[in-house]
Amino acid sequence: MRRISLDIPEQTFLALKLSPDKFGDEIRLVAAIKLYEVGKLSSGAASQLAGIPKPLFLSRLIDYGVNTFELSEEELLREASLG
Numbered sequence: 717m718r719r720i721s722l723d724i725p726e727q728t729f730l731a732l733k734l735s736p737d738k739f740g741d742e743i744r745l746v747a748a749i750k751l752y753e754v755g756k757l758s759s760g761a762a763s764q765l766a767g768i769p770k771p772l773f774l775s776r777l778i779d780y781g782v783n784t785f786e787l788s789e790e791e792l793l794r795e796a797s798l799g
Contacts (some may be wrong), residue, residue, distance in 0.1 A: 724736075724739065731751035741767070745766045745768070745776065746780070749766075749773075749776070751765070752777075753782045759773060759774060
């Protein structure tokens, strides 16, 4: 595993009311969610980046307004005809 170092203004920690450790966890989660959302990482790879189990990662997507599953209109119609 590689380590990345970032310079973060103290005001950021104060504004978010997070300790540096909690902020690091949040940055990893948010980066993983965004990379998943834009299709750069699979849900499994994104959960590894976030450092949390895949089911927890998928459940956290809703907190950030990211759909867990997106179906095309054709897929939605096909699924509706099956039910």
